[in-house]
Amino acid sequence: MANSNGPTTEINYVYRGTFIHSTQQTPLQILEDEVLGVDTDGKIAFIGKAAELDSLSQTFGFSPSEVIQLAQHEFFMPGLVDTHIHAPQYSYAGTALDMPLLEWLNKYTFPVESRFKDLEFAQQVYSQVVKRTLRNGTTTACYFATIHTDASLLLAQIANDFGQRALVGKVCMDRNNSVKHYKETNQESQDETCRFIAELLNKKYPLVRPVVTPRFALSCTGALMGQLGAIAKNNNLHIQSHISENVEEVKLVKELFPEYKSYTDVYHKHNLLTDKTVMAHGCYLSDEELALFRQTGASLSHCPNSNISLCSGMLNVRNVLKHNVKLGLGTDVAGGYSASMLDAVRRTLDTSKVLTIQDPEYDTLTFEEVFRLATLGGSQALSLDDRTGNFEVGKDFDALRVNVAAADGPIDLIKIEEPKIILEKFLNLGDDRNIVEVFVAGRKVVPFTVNAYYRKT
Numbered sequence: 005m006a007n008s009n010g011p012t013t014e015i016n017y018v019y020r021g022t023f024i025h026s027t028q029q030t031p032l033q034i035l036e037d038e039v040l041g042v043d044t045d046g047k048i049a050f051i052g053k054a055a056e057l058d059s060l061s062q063t064f065g066f067s068p069s070e071v072i073q074l075a076q077h078e079f080f081m082p083g084l085v086d087t088h089i090h091a092p093q094y095s096y097a098g099t100a101l102d103m104p105l106l107e108w109l110n111k112y113t114f115p116v117e118s119r120f121k122d123l124e125f126a127q128q129v130y131s132q133v134v135k136r137t138l139r140n141g142t143t144t145a146c147y148f149a150t151i152h153t154d155a156s157l158l159l160a161q162i163a164n165d166f167g168q169r170a171l172v173g174k175v176c177m178d179r180n181n182s183v184k185h186y187k188e189t190n191q192e193s194q195d196e197t198c199r200f201i202a203e204l205l206n207k208k209y210p211l212v213r214p215v216v217t218p219r220f221a222l223s224c225t226g227a228l229m230g231q232l233g234a235i236a237k238n239n240n241l242h243i244q245s246h247i248s249e250n251v252e253e254v255k256l257v258k259e260l261f262p263e264y265k266s267y268t269d270v271y272h273k274h275n276l277l278t279d280k281t282v283m284a285h286g287c288y289l290s291d292e293e294l295a296l297f298r299q300t301g302a303s304l305s306h307c308p309n310s311n312i313s314l315c316s317g318m319l320n321v322r323n324v325l326k327h328n329v330k331l332g333l334g335t336d337v338a339g340g341y342s343a344s345m346l347d348a349v350r351r352t353l354d355t356s357k358v359l360t361i362q363d364p365e366y367d368t369l370t371f372e373e374v375f376r377l378a379t380l381g382g383s384q385a386l387s388l389d390d391r392t393g394n395f396e397v398g399k400d401f402d403a404l405r406v407n408v409a410a411a412d413g414p415i416d417l418i419k420i421e422e423p424k425i426i427l428e429k430f431l432n433l434g435d436d437r438n439i440v441e442v443f444v445a446g447r448k449v450v451p452f453t454v455n456a457y458y459r460k461t
């Protein structure tokens with residue numbers, strides 16, 4: 005369909021209707037009665053006014069009669085980016101929220117994670133979490149798996165099979181005093197990390213990449229952290245971990261690493277803070293530490309459900325943004341009980357309002373700002389914003405087709421509403437019944453088209 009002096013790629017399909025996304029300049033840009041074309045590589049080829057449909061169809065070589073029209077209460081928004089989720093913990097999501105972080109890890113998390121050397125169990129849980137998150141609009145997920153290399157490779161394979169964009173991390177931990185069998189030696193951790201990276205890269209999955217994953221400073225020796233920093237650097241890979249989530253944790257890190265200026269300094273000195281690093285939580289970071297994040301280009305994942313559920317703390321998002329630190333949202337399943345990023349949006353707004361209750365001077369986040377954090381912000385936090393995050397020409401088409409008036413859905417519309425109101429209703433009241441289609445890199449991944457083997461699990 006491409007013409008001779010136009011673009012070289014063919015247009016696969018074109019949608020017409022309302023498109024809502026964020027840009028660096030504005031948290032909410034509403035594009036009404038526009039047309040968006042996706043090429044056969046899954047990239048956004050053009051976006052423009054429907055009034056210019058004829059000239060666009062000539063330039064890009066498609067027929068106006070093939071354009072798919074959205075209905076009155078429908079819109080497209082960018083896919084949601086979950087910057088921090090523990091795939092194995094999905095097996096107990098919604099339970100075990102009765103104790104603080106370190107006790108919670110020992111009592112619930114480590115015993116459950118140790119079961120993932122059983123590949124059949126891993127297969128069952130990992131296909132469930134990938135399906136559940138995709139259905140809820142998570143087009144990109146940054147996953148922690150467990151210390152088990154083969155099960156971690158299986159998670160990567162399942163994400164690839166279902167078409168989810170993912171970073172997948174084999175967890176590294178060479179310190180664990182409570183569940184003694186759930187840890188590695190330093191050598192095992194390095195060797196298995198290298199095997200994980202090599203085998204995953206060798207699969208050449210187009211949308212799934214490895215991420216170097218020291219669990220957190222309390223689970224790793226300094227030697228291991230330094231070695232993992234070097235592995236990430238040599239392979240130009242992402243890094244993920246946890247930081248400053250809970251007061252007790254921060255205190256213990258200080259005791260375990262007394263020669264460092266701060267928790268952030270521990271990671272920095274082990275070469276774990278790069279512009280491809282994402283650290284979860286950061287509730288107790290000082291301004292000096294935030295400045296170090298800014299300086300290194302490392303980002304934060306705000307996980308408000310988890311922070312509240314484990315009584316960990318509350319992140320001052322306004323202060324993080326003031327320091328120009330890249331920030332996305334995470335579900336942190338199962339510290340956070342919900343796998344849906346819509347829940348992360350709501351809990352982010354709730355936390356911001358609690359901070360305002362405590363200090364009326366606190367500048368509450370708007371829903372538009374939080375919408376940006378859940379989409380473009382997440383893509384920036386994962387350094388994937390050259391590929392995804394909004395509807396810029398040249399990016400992959402990662403998108404949700406939302407119908408706020410879906411039959412049997414959770415939202416009642418009394419009258420025709422403007423798009424901004426429709427988005428606000430969806431963010432506050434919507435669920436997967438309103439997400440009628442999900443696209444990743446131009447491919448429709450919801451409703452599922454993957455084979456029946458996965459569907460029955």
Ligand SMILES: Nc1nc2[nH]cnc2c(=O)[nH]1
Binds near residue numbers: 090113246249336
């Ligand atoms: N919320 C949370 N924090 C952690 N810190 C180290 N491991 C974990 C984990 O699994 N969940």
Ligand SMILES: [Zn+2]
Binds near residue numbers: 090284336
């Ligand atoms: Zn976590």
